[in-house]
Amino acid sequence: MRLGLVIDLDVCVGCHACAIACKEWNASGTTAPLTDYQPYGAEPSGVWFNRIRSYEVGEYPNNKTINFPMSCMHCEDADCVTVCPTGASYKRAEDGIVLVDQNKCMGCNYCSWACPYGARELDRESGTMKKCTLCVDRIYDQQIPMEERQPACVLTCPAHARMFGDLDDPNSAVSSVVRERGGYQLMPELGYNPTNHYLPVRKAKPIPTENLGKPGFKDKIKGIANRIVKR
Amino acid sequence: MHPAFSVIFFTVSSGAGFGLFALLYLTDLFGLSGGLPIEQKLVAGALALVLVAAGLASSMFHLANPKNAWRAFNRFRTSWLSREGVFAMAFYPFAIIYLGLTWLVVPELEVLRLTAGALATLLAWITLFSTGMIYGCLKTIRQWNSPLVPANYLTLGHFTGALLLLAVAGHGSVVLTGYVSLVLALLVVAASLKAIYYFWIAGPGAGPTIKTATGFTRGTVRLLDTGHTHGTFLTQEFGFQVARQFSLVLKAFVFVAGFVMPALILTLGGDVSVAIYAAAVTALLGMVAERWLFFAEARHVINLYHGAQHC
Numbered sequence: 001m002r003l004g005l006v007i008d009l010d011v012c013v014g015c016h017a018c019a020i021a022c023k024e025w026n027a028s029g030t031t032a033p034l035t036d037y038q039p040y041g042a043e044p045s046g047v048w049f050n051r052i053r054s055y056e057v058g059e060y061p062n063n064k065t066i067n068f069p070m071s072c073m074h075c076e077d078a079d080c081v082t083v084c085p086t087g088a089s090y091k092r093a094e095d096g097i098v099l100v101d102q103n104k105c106m107g108c109n110y111c112s113w114a115c116p117y118g119a120r121e122l123d124r125e126s127g128t129m130k131k132c133t134l135c136v137d138r139i140y141d142q143q144i145p146m147e148e149r150q151p152a153c154v155l156t157c158p159a160h161a162r163m164f165g166d167l168d169d170p171n172s173a174v175s176s177v178v179r180e181r182g183g184y185q186l187m188p189e190l191g192y193n194p195t196n197h198y199l200p201v202r203k204a205k206p207i208p209t210e211n212l213g214k215p216g217f218k219d220k221i222k223g224i225a226n227r228i229v230k231r
Numbered sequence: 232m233h234p235a236f237s238v239i240f241f242t243v244s245s246g247a248g249f250g251l252f253a254l255l256y257l258t259d260l261f262g263l264s265g266g267l268p269i270e271q272k273l274v275a276g277a278l279a280l281v282l283v284a285a286g287l288a289s290s291m292f293h294l295a296n297p298k299n300a301w302r303a304f305n306r307f308r309t310s311w312l313s314r315e316g317v318f319a320m321a322f323y324p325f326a327i328i329y330l331g332l333t334w335l336v337v338p339e340l341e342v343l344r345l346t347a348g349a350l351a352t353l354l355a356w357i358t359l360f361s362t363g364m365i366y367g368c369l370k371t372i373r374q375w376n377s378p379l380v381p382a383n384y385l386t387l388g389h390f391t392g393a394l395l396l397l398a399v400a401g402h403g404s405v406v407l408t409g410y411v412s413l414v415l416a417l418l419v420v421a422a423s424l425k426a427i428y429y430f431w432i433a434g435p436g437a438g439p440t441i442k443t444a445t446g447f448t449r450g451t452v453r454l455l456d457t458g459h460t461h462g463t464f465l466t467q468e469f470g471f472q473v474a475r476q477f478s479l480v481l482k483a484f485v486f487v488a489g490f491v492m493p494a495l496i497l498t499l500g501g502d503v504s505v506a507i508y509a510a511a512v513t514a515l516l517g518m519v520a521e522r523w524l525f526f527a528e529a530r531h532v533i534n535l536y537h538g539a540q541h542c
Contacts, residue, residue: 042461084306
């Protein structure tokens with residue numbers, strides 16, 4: 001079993017809800033707390049397991065904004081585990097989830113150097129490295145209904161851009177969608193073999209910007225009004 | 232990469248210590264210029280042990296949670312950081328036996344003394360190699376992921392160690408020509424390898440780009456938003472960037488202070504002890520600059536996600 005996430009870049013709207021839900025759940029989860037520095041101060045910062053960046057691909061008019069959530073990829077060949085000197089970083093044999101034992105970590109940052117995906121962040125307060133746990137404290141919880149046994153980020157995504165499942169099982173929903181949509185891994189050339197996959201943006205015609213026709217009477221009025229009104 | 236002073240001091244100090252010990256043993260074994268007097272051997276050996284210990288102590292300051300530092304010996308089978316700690320610890324007993332027997336002078340135990348010294352020297356070399364491999368094994372940093380890195384650590388450690396050995400030898404009655412030659416020979420090797428390294432990392436190199444990092448290979452990729460307002464652990468740790476001009480100036484300083492000045496001082500000033508000290512001090516300053524640059528010039532691939540086109 002290789003549990004992981006599949007993220008649909010065609011659907012993600014960049015709302016950061018997954019990051020917020022992750023923070024909310026994990027701030028009281030197994031690796032809690034996720035310390036915030038100056039949360040109400042001049043330079044707010046803190047520990048997050050999930051970060052969303054936005055990119056522009058291509059040149060106008062064939063450009064597109066793509067929102068790009070990133071968390072731990074739970075790599076098959078995870079160098080973060082290999083380089084850890086204390087044994088705090090480990091990969092579970094049963095489901096492939098990569099975790100940090102908070103009681104063993106000495107805060108040397110070496111694993112974060114070895115991670116190409118920026119998935120590990122040091123908590124200055126506890127002095128330990130923290131990272132996405134794939135909500136290991138949720139997904140096996142027998143007390144909650146079956147459909148809720150998923151990572152917080154997946155449950156909360158309003159666009160359903162995140163899927164969770166077993167990437168080892170060729171018949172699972174995540175494996176199927178990776179096959180059908182041509183899901184890919186990030187920086188495959190480094191050889192980490194990440195479990196998480198990303199679904200590419202679907203091919204779509206660019207919205208035409210020429211041949212829009214002459215502006216009508218209404219548009220002229222609007223134009224005049226816009227010139228008069230000071231914003 | 233953010234250049235942390237604790238790690239810079241650690242690698243310079245321990246490197247010089249291990250290099251000093253290895254050369255002390257070799258010059259003792261082969262009796263360079265008749266070998267150093269016992270007092271000098273002990274001073275050099277003690278200096279080596281202190282430098283290594285100071286370095287290891289300094290590395291502790293790099294830890295955010297030092298109470299678990301003892302666990303660092305746990306993953307010897309996979310982690311170069313763990314290996315370095317284990318080998319550095321293993322070095323000590325043999326080095327102490329060697330120095331102890333050097334001090335006590337027991338003719339019957341001469342074989343034991345030389346064997347312990349040989350093992351300590353071997354462990355010093357392996358430890359230096361391990362230190363280099365801590366950085367060399369990281370696929371995420373192109374500037375480090377090179378066999379030149381452990382080679383640099385080994386040669387620079389021996390070069391600075393040779394200077395310190397010369398500085399200690401200068402207080403004895405021994406003829407210094409051989410020791411000066413040793414420094415100059417190691418200087419040439421260390422400087423050559425460092426020059427090759429600088430040449431090697433100067434080019435763009437083949438590695439991940441913003442396109443392979445994001446998977447958007449059909450067009451140009453530009454960062455619009457990092458999703459945070461005031462930096463994160465990632466920007467603090469990996470976002471450090473040294474200005475091109477400054478890095479060139481500093482590289483010149485590394486070569487002038489680290490290699491050219493010591494070479495000039497030793498060839499012109501010869502064996503005056505003040506000159507030797509000056510050479511050692513300027514070389515160590517050059518090494519600190521070299522180590523600072525080693526970290527400052529390293530570009531981690533996470534920077535691709537923060538807008539860098541390549542690393």
